[in-house]
Amino acid sequence: MAQSYIVFDFGVNEDSAQQARHRLDGWKQAFHLAKKLEYKFERKPAGEKGGDDHILVIVRLDFSDHERLSHQRWMDRIPGEAPFKDAAPKVLNSGEPEFAATAKLFDDLN
Secondary structure, eight states, X not given: OEEEEEEEEEETOHHHHXXXXXXXXXXXXXXXXXXXXXXXXXXXXXXXXXXXXXXXXXXXXXXXXXXXXXXXXXXXXXXXXTTGGGSOOEEEETXXXXXXXXXXXXXHOX
């Protein structure tokens, strides 16, 4: 399986994070990517002073080996489109140092 993660840091921009959610949901439905494209939100509390949460969106792409071209196309497409391109995309492929920690975080999120 060709599995990768793309981590987007939206900071406290809730509107952009929700736009990202809608864009991902649209792609999942339009391109029948139910199990191939999954995402989760991580919200870190702002602290004692209140304020908005810090928002990370973690996208997991999970394509079979014979779908490498589709996998690469989505890896190229998602970070380049609005609102994702302004959210400091970080691409993690298997074998990279942070991959295991990101995979665990993704599995632990609701």
